[in-house]
Amino acid sequence: MQVFDKIISDRGSRYAVSGGAAASRAEVAALLAELTRDKRFAKATHHSWAAVLAGEPVKDDDGEAGAGALILQMLERAGLRDQAVIVTRWYGGKHLGGDRFRHVAEAVRIYLRETGLG
Incomplete structure (x- = not known):
């Protein structure tokens, strides 16, 4: 697993x-664990x-409504298969509104760029 930490900070959220x-899915669960x-x-x-995974799209928002769908859309556009991408957020106490989607997308772009998969 590759981890790129402290990549975005906005209004206390990291x-x-x-x-x-x-x-x-078991291998995704192992990565999360x-x-x-x-x-x-x-x-x-x-x-x-x-x-x-095996041609089937899977996602989980984990309470960040719409984030899983955005990550999935970006992976499908990049043609990435059998690779899980996890965007982690530490909530900072202030709502980010639509900016949270911009941050999720940027995090996925960073992952794709840094791993050479994008």
């Missing part, structure tokens, strides 16, 4: 992006994720 190879073994990540407010 974002990280991570991911790795996954060919099944690995990520949350780190105490800092375990305390995060949201771990939104998406993947295209």
